[in-house]
Amino acid sequence: MFGVLKSGKLLFVNDMLTSTYGYTIEDIPDSDSGYRLFYPDEEYRNYLRKEFSAKREMAFKLGVEAVQLDNRVTCKDGTVKVVQVSGVPVEDMLVVALIDVTERETLMSKYRRVVESARRQEWLKSEFIANMNHEVRTPLTQILGFAQLLKSDSLTPEERGQYIDNICDSGRELLDIFNKTLDYSRLTINHIEVIKNSVDLSGLMNEVENTFSRERLRMHKEAITLAMVDSVTQCKINLETDRDRLKQIFDILLDNALLYTHQGTIEIGCKPQKSEIMFFVRDTGIGISRTNLPHVFDRFWREGRIESGHTSGIGLGLPIAKALVELLGGRISIHSEEGKGTEVVFTIPGREE
Secondary structure (H helix, E strand, O other), rough: EEEEEEEOOEEEHHHHHHHHHHHOOOOOOOOHHHHHOOOOOOHHHHHHHHHHHHHHHHHHHHHOOOOEEEEEEEEEHHHOEEEEEEEEOOOOOEEEEEOOOHHHHHHHHHHHHHHHHHHHHHHHHHHHHHHHHHHHHHHHHHHHHHHOOOOOOOOOOOHHHHHHHHHHHHHHHHHHHHHHHHHHHHOOOOOOOOOOOOOOHHHHHHHHHHHHHHHHHOOOOOOOOOEEEEHHHOOOOOOOEEEHHHHHHHHHHHHHHHHOOOOOOEEEEEEEOEEEEEEEEOOOOOOOOOHHHHOOOOOOOOOOOOHHHHOOOOOOOOHHHHHHHHHHOOOOOEEEEEEEEEEEEEEOOEEOO
16 A cells, blocks of 8 residues: 655655565655556556546546556566556645455366356357268268168179178278277276387388378378388387387378378478487378367367368377377377478387487
């Protein structure tokens, strides 16, 4: 608390103000000094000064309290507190009280974040249910439809084979949806077992490349090529990790890259870094906007900007990849530029031989 005359001269500063904010009457002999110390940002200071001056004049004129809520006051040690400022006119002096409401505002800010997070999770859950309904219904409808067509006796062998292939593709798609949902559930409750062994990176990359080739054909994206950067095949790396989980990470990232790339190249590379191996998957796809980039690892989130107007998948691929990387002791990040492509980088503990 402090008292200030209409002229702006300070008459007193109580001990509580000094202990809370660090300033003494020698630091703030007048209101101008107080404003400069409390509000070092000139624009913010001028705004508050203009606002409170009008309220102070009204307080002296009508004899009412002048209140200004939630100012950010800079203390002598540089910390910032949120305070409620109120002034009561007493003859020619305005007695000003600074009430520290920082803790209250911190709690309110946390509360608002929790509420917003709960709302977002509820929205994501609703989106997930709606998306699951669509994603499960689509392959099921195709399976039933093509199975019905197979009853016809007029089919040629080629047509029959094509329908059977379509049923198999839809079955695999349905199985993938259920597997991802179960995997994410197990990861959430830590029910995924990690079995670490020495990994032959060259052999693993051959398997990854074969899986990519099959998925590329299935998604009718034969124009997209997969490039193995030399570091993947030539580096001598000592990698002790769960081979199946590492392949699952690559499969998820390549599946995403294929989904969002319509032409060009997808690259896989790695680079030894002290006690870990850095891997990357880079594509020339549609990229991700800056607005959406912070949400790419959120569960059930999907980048919806695909030229076909439809995004397949249930939005669990990247969350699963992130959880698996962290389960193996690594880190994952994503860099993207809208319209140019995306690069996903992750690390796994290991070293160069």
